[in-house]
Amino acid sequence: MAASLTARAALLDMDGTLVDSTAVVERLWWEWAQPHGLDRDTVLKTVHGRQGWQSMSILLPERDHAINLEENQEMLARESVETSGVVEIPGAAALLRALESLPHAIVTSADVALMTARMGAAQLPIPALAITAERVSRSKPDPEGFLLAATTLGVDAADCVVFEDSGAGIRAGLDAGMTVIGVGPHAPEFGPAHHVDDLSQIEIAPSADGFEVRIS
Known part of the structure; x- marks a missing residue:
């Protein structure tokens, strides 16, 4: 279902959201x-x-x-x-390009080495801010990683949009007080605010106070 929302920062999971591993x-x-x-x-x-x-x-x-x-x-x-078969989720590269000049971050349960390997295998750019396993003391579904990303970007949690595929990740985003867009076939069962099959359904449009996320 088509929808739109406004945000000031985008926080993106990696596995199952940006890359298919x-x-x-x-x-x-x-x-x-x-x-x-x-x-x-x-x-x-x-x-x-x-x-x-x-x-x-x-x-x-x-x-x-x-x-x-x-x-x-x-x-x-x-x-x-072992990255053979790791590929981009459709629309991931376009979404990252659209967010390039806007506040955004990866928030992943992977460590830096694994994130770098998988993003490289999928030929995707790594955002300047990456909240990886080394930077948190508690794993998803704890919201620590998303809250740390928001604080580092200087954006209120309520002004962040999260892109997540897993139950643990969606719960973490919701518990952080953020708007969650579920990605992939299993996401709807975990209660995100919105759902897309993949990131090709997302369009980013800059606005006066942040940006608009359009969902087709």
């Missing part, structure tokens, strides 16, 4: 999960949108946190080099 994410996590006898569907519903160590702690709640941190670093290292 589903194939490599699900393959590596299923390899990790099999020795633990975990259910595939449960694993794949858990890992999207969260930092790896948090997903591990949810899936293996009795395990030592230090092991989760160590294995998360191993997972990030593998994900950073």
Whole structure:
């Protein structure tokens, strides 16, 4: 449904929003999960949108946190080099170009190395402000990352629009008090204010006080 809203900053998730990395994410996590006898569907519903160590702690709640941190670093290292099949979500490049002179940031559960690798594989520019795993103490669905981005940009949370695909990310944006546009087929079930199939349905138009987001 066509709609429009005004904002002063755009905050964008990466995986599933700007880049399609589903194939490599699900393959590596299923390899990790099999020795633990975990259910595939449960694993794949858990890992999207969260930092790896948090997903591990949810899936293996009795395990030592230090092991989760160590294995998360191993997972990030593998994900950073295994980028075959990582591609742009339709409309991502055009959206980033439209936002180039406007306040915006990536807010991702990936670390800097993984973000750089995946954005590079998808041939997308990286915004000047990137809130990555290294910069927060709490993973999505906690709103810390989005709130830090807003503060760094000098914009009130209520004036930010978030682009997110996962349940954890959408919850983080909503809890931050921001307007959330859900991206992709699974986003509507998590209650975003608006929904698009992909970013080709988004148009940015500068306005006197920020910019207008037009949804087709």
